[in-house]
Amino acid sequence: MTQAVRHNSMRARNLGVVLGEVRRSGPVTRAALAEITGLTKTTVSKMVGDLIEAGMVTESGALRDGERGRPGTAVALSGRRVAALGLEINVDYLSACVVDLTLAVRLRYTQAVDNRTSSPVETLSHLEELAHRAVDEAHGEGLSIAGSTLAVPGPVDGGLVHAAPNLGWHDVRVSDLLDFPVEVDNEANLAALGELWFGSVPGDFLHVSGEIGVGAGLVVGGTLFRGARGLAGELGHVVVSPDGPACRCGGRGCLEQYAGQDALLRAAGLAGVPDGVSTLLAHLHAGERDSLEACERAGQALGVALTSAVHLMDPGTIVLGGVFARLFPWIRGSAHKTMTSRLGVMRRAVPELTVSRLGGDAATLGAAGQVIHRVIADPWSHL
Amino acid sequence: MTQAVRHNSMRARNLGVVLGEVRRSGPVTRAALAEITGLTKTTVSKMVGDLIEAGMVTESGALRDGERGRPGTAVALSGRRVAALGLEINVDYLSACVVDLTLAVRLRYTQAVDNRTSSPVETLSHLEELAHRAVDEAHGEGLSIAGSTLAVPGPVDGGLVHAAPNLGWHDVRVSDLLDFPVEVDNEANLAALGELWFGSVPGDFLHVSGEIGVGAGLVVGGTLFRGARGLAGELGHVVVSPDGPACRCGGRGCLEQYAGQDALLRAAGLAGVPDGVSTLLAHLHAGERDSLEACERAGQALGVALTSAVHLMDPGTIVLGGVFARLFPWIRGSAHKTMTSRLGVMRRAVPELTVSRLGGDAATLGAAGQVIHRVIADPWSHL
Known part of the structure; x- marks a missing residue:
């Protein structure tokens, strides 16, 4: 390694340390950054200068530095560039x-x-x-x-x-x-990472993405669990009933066949209806029986699949997102009841079912x- | 922190660094230990002295030090104390x-x-x-x-x-x-940690412990996955069939009700027979039909539960231990066939089913x- 390369690699590292700390603690003075990171004030000032030039941080008005009692200029992340x-x-x-x-x-x-x-x-x-x-x-x-x-x-x-x-x-x-x-x-x-960074649930949860397909992402200690090949979290193909309807994945009786958006609309008699989920919601608000029953049965199937997921993965809480967020009031009850009756003996606490605020944007x-x-x-x- | 406490905490840390390196690289000379750990030779010698006194490492004959060409005394873990x-x-x-x-x-x-x-x-x-x-x-x-x-x-x-x-x-x-x-x-x-440290499978696997109960432990990158509360891996209560036989856990149709040792012996007509598993093995070797069918059906149920586990947890390989290790030749086929037919479309490779060499000792x-x-x-x- 030449001296120039080594120098650049150290600058790259220090730049990451300083920007990471600005994200965690900002707005923060240069003096405080030096104290927290252990870098010299000269290094911190150089890094902050580079980051300002790159449009990644911005300097705002004077901030009183608690430690020393002298006012300093506060550095914060910039959203401008x-x-x-x-x-x-x-x-x-x-x-x-x-x-x-x-x-x-x-x-x-x-x-x-x-x-x-x-x-x-x-x-x-x-x-x-x-x-x-x-x-x-x-x-x-x-x-x-x-x-x-x-x-x-x-x-x-x-x-x-x-x-x-x-x-x-x-x-x-x-x-x-x-x-x-x-x-x-x-x-x-x-979607699970979206919930972690943009949502309101702390760092231990299983985020369930209900769409036409159903998937899940497990976050443990603020980190997404990906499995050995990055293929973990396929909740939609967890077996609910081994001889159930054929699924496009080649299996039978997968969760998607009971609680995926298409299956749900079909069960509610709304297959092929344009903007079917909005129609379903209107029917649910009107107390239409087929729609209520379709959601109850989807919730039961979701409860069975989540029972297997809880036994295997032990999530902190369970966050329902996507179409399940919109349908939450009508599927939560039967899903929760199914999970409690199946998990209650083995666990002191059955994970709570909560709703994502991000919906389809997660x-x-x-x-x-x-x-x-x-x-x-x-x-x-x-x- | 007093100076003495700080000194002790540094000694504790260095002692762990040196012993860890002896485990990884031993037998190893003091000079090599100093070079790998970045500690001074004096510190390494002091730590090695303490570890010898504690009976944790031992000194063997001269070992040629590759780096320097001078012979040194080799330090290795000791099993004596x-x-x-x-x-x-x-x-x-x-x-x-x-x-x-x-x-x-x-x-x-x-x-x-x-x-x-x-x-x-x-x-x-x-x-x-x-x-x-x-x-x-x-x-x-x-x-x-x-x-x-x-x-x-x-x-x-x-x-x-x-x-x-x-x-x-x-x-x-x-x-x-x-x-x-x-x-x-x-x-x-x-048992999963036993497989990791004493078995023959590398660091990415789901170890299945088949006993009267059925459990599993997932190892990813050499680390046991424990979930949010340490309760992950309860494969025995993954739902195979939601309206199946009642389980002691309060659920219905759990894997244990199809592939647990008691369920298997019952299906083979050997319920209550003393040392039932040995009798079952004798029957299997003799080609007895009820026993063969019981194992085939247990393998199918295991394949269904493992399908859900693979979709959720994405293990590298799957290691069957406990009673499943003894019965491996008779349950592998139907388990593998079930998994392949259900997982084949979604995954390029279906995880391999292997057998634990540790059996009941894991x-x-x-x-x-x-x-x-x-x-x-x-x-x-x-x-």
Whole structure:
């Protein structure tokens, strides 16, 4: 390693240490940053200068420094320049959002489109348009996009979407079909990270993404559990009844066949109705019996699958997101009752069922948030 | 912090660093230890002296030091003094083992006893006898017991066995009923650690403990996954069929009701037969039809539960232990077939089913191994 390379690697490390501390403690004075990080004041000042130039931090008015009693200038994260693009392809919509370095949401687009009837190339071409629109508008606001992550409804293994059965995708390498660089991750994983960073639930939960597919992401101690190959959390294919209806995954009686959005609408007699979930909600509010029963039965199946998930994964709480968040008042009761009757003897406390406030945006927000967290961990690579 | 306390805390840390490195790299010279750890040669020599005195390391003949070409004395872990006691209470046996600091197994006892018919106090009094016998024999060999861990067949929450349904235990605080200090942990967790430290499978697997109860322990990257409250891995109560036979856990159709040892013997027409598993094995070898069918059906149920576990936890491989290890040739086929047909579309590779070489000893070995790993991480507390 030459001396210059070693010097750069040390600067890169220090820059990450300083920016990380600004995120945790900001607004914070340079003196306090030096004290917390153990770096010299000269180093801290140099790093802060670089970060100001990169538009990652900003200096605000005088802040009294508690330790020393002298006023100093406060340094805080800046949302004015660096931002990230979060994207999602789901079965019946595309969405995009732009989040700045302070995790403030700057733009959101959602476009209803049935991606089951189009090829991966067509769907990704629609996504490209949406992404370009979002990036153009972000540029108009003076933002620069540091990177983007795309959420897809299926397991992702090294950038390859091996199977997204609800989209009809097999072995699609997304990055080959887009004209901008993107990282691809599973929708349920990113929704769990969205809940962690943008939601209201503390760091130990199983986030359940109810869409046409059903997925889950387990967060333990503030970290997403991914399993050995990054394929953990496929709650939608947990077996509810081994001889139940055939599922697109090749199995039978998977949770999706009882509590996925399509199954739910079918059970409520609303299959194929445009904007079926809104119609279902109207029926539920009106006390329509088929709709109430469909939700109760979906809640029971969800309770059975969550019983297996709790026995295996031991989550702190369970957060219902996506369509389950909208239907929460009508599915919570039977899901909770099923879990309590099955888990009560073995556990002193059955995990609480709560509702996500993010609804359908969780995955897109998590996708953008993932980029922001990487920028903060390694600002040097984004200067 | 006084200077003396700070000095002791630094010595404690350095002692752990040196002993850890001896475990990883030993036999190793003092010079090499200094180079790897970054400690001065004087500090390393002092630490090695303390560890020799404590009987934790030993000095062997000259070892040529590759770096410098000078011969040095090699330092290695010693199995001569420090040891750990591993204990297990299971439904139909008690067991104990003593493992020394090099993880060599020094003593093993297993005692067949039906713990369903005795109270926690009686069972723990039998265990006490077994433990004292093991400790006495270990003392006779010059070993000193640094600590003990007890494996129990049920979830353990902060030392409390809330429910071990197969033992009929509820809210038993084991340490209050024993005359020696012991840490209590779940049998399936400790069996997974036993497989990690004493078995032959690398660091990413789900270890399934088939006994009268069925449990599992997930190891990811060489670390046991415990969940939010340490209650993860209860594979035996994963729902195979939601309206199936009632289980002692309060649920219905749990895996244990299809593939637990009692259920298997019942299905094979061997309920209540003394040493039923050996009889079952004899029948299987003889090609007896009821026994073959019982194993095939148990394998199918195991395949359904493992399908849910793979979807949720994404293990590297799956290791079958306990009674499943003895029955492996007769349950593997149907379990593998069930998993492949259900998982094949979603995953490029279905996790391999392998067999544990440790059999029924995994939990007891893991219990002792856990103590040894703690001694090596913090030798100062055990001087």
